[in-house]
Amino acid sequence: MTTRKSSEPFWWGLFSAGGVVAAFLVPMHLFLHSIAVPLGWISAEVAYAKMQALVGHPVIKIYLFVLIALPFYHWAHRFRFTLYDLGLKSLRTPIAILCYGGAVLGTVATVWILLRV
Amino acid sequence: MNASTSATPKLYHPKMPATWWLKHPAYFLFMMRELSSVFIALFLVVFLIQIYQLTRGPEAYAAVMRRLGSPGWISFHVVALLFALYHSLTWFTLTSKVQVVRVRGKEVPPSLVTGANIGVWLVLSLVILVVFLVA
Numbered sequence: 001m002t003t004r005k006s007s008e009p010f011w012w013g014l015f016s017a018g019g020v021v022a023a024f025l026v027p028m029h030l031f032l033h034s035i036a037v038p039l040g041w042i043s044a045e046v047a048y049a050k051m052q053a054l055v056g057h058p059v060i061k062i063y064l065f066v067l068i069a070l071p072f073y074h075w076a077h078r079f080r081f082t083l084y085d086l087g088l089k090s091l092r093t094p095i096a097i098l099c100y101g102g103a104v105l106g107t108v109a110t111v112w113i114l115l116r117v
Numbered sequence: 118m119n120a121s122t123s124a125t126p127k128l129y130h131p132k133m134p135a136t137w138w139l140k141h142p143a144y145f146l147f148m149m150r151e152l153s154s155v156f157i158a159l160f161l162v163v164f165l166i167q168i169y170q171l172t173r174g175p176e177a178y179a180a181v182m183r184r185l186g187s188p189g190w191i192s193f194h195v196v197a198l199l200f201a202l203y204h205s206l207t208w209f210t211l212t213s214k215v216q217v218v219r220v221r222g223k224e225v226p227p228s229l230v231t232g233a234n235i236g237v238w239l240v241l242s243l244v245i246l247v248v249f250l251v252a
Binding site: 019020022023024025026027028029030031032033034035037038039040044045047048049050051052053054055064067068071072074075078079081082085086087106109110113114116117 | 133135138148151152154155157158160161162163164165167168169171172175178179182183185186190191194195197198201202204205208209237238241242245246248249250252
């Protein structure tokens with residue numbers, strides 16, 4: 001008996017890694033950059049200076065890449081199965097392409113931006 | 118007996134309504150957990166846009182931050198933060214259920230594993246805050 005090889009475990013692995021990164025790191029970054037700074041608890045000038053100082057380091061770039069790109073794969077895999085659960089299983093091929101393709105696009109954008117800052 | 122009946126009878130497959138998850142609190146919470154991934158991804162897109170502003174100078178960065186200070190954006194991000202926190206707590210609870218941790222042959226109670234994860238999360242959050250503030 002031969003079983004068809006599936007790419008499922010690969011995407012699940014990325015989903016899992018993205019979930020860990022999102023769980024441990026996202027809340028504080030969300031609070032800092034999207035609540036504290038916009039509300040002025042940390043001034044934008046100060047935040048700009050700190051971010052500029054930080055993103056120059058290759059280690060920080062790698063950290064930001066992991067922080068941003070991996071949860072895209074977490075979303076992709078989770079959203080794909082959520083759409084199935086909402087009754088769209090018949091569209092499974094376009095859904096898979098949109099979800100994982102979206103995550104790949106997000107990854108490319110992340111790399112491009114991090115290489116430019 | 119009708120000679121034209123097929124050998125296998127057609128089975129009735131009841132259609133699951135798309136609103137099945139509204140029928141029970143546990144199903145609703147499950148769907149909220151799935152939805153958390155959307156909010157996390159959306160925040161990370163916003164964060165990427167903020168980082169991109171670093172190439173455009175302090176005025177551009179400040180302008181984006183002013184926009185994000187609007188009531189609409191703050192409301193969105195508060196909701197996103199709640200979803201992110203929900204993701205974190207459900208993730209830590211789930212991993213302790215899924216991964217059995219053994220110390221010297223004895224199984225560590227899941228609540229302890231969850232608690233340890235939460236502890237690590239709090240420490241990492243503090244590290245992120247401190248690294249940012251002292252940069």
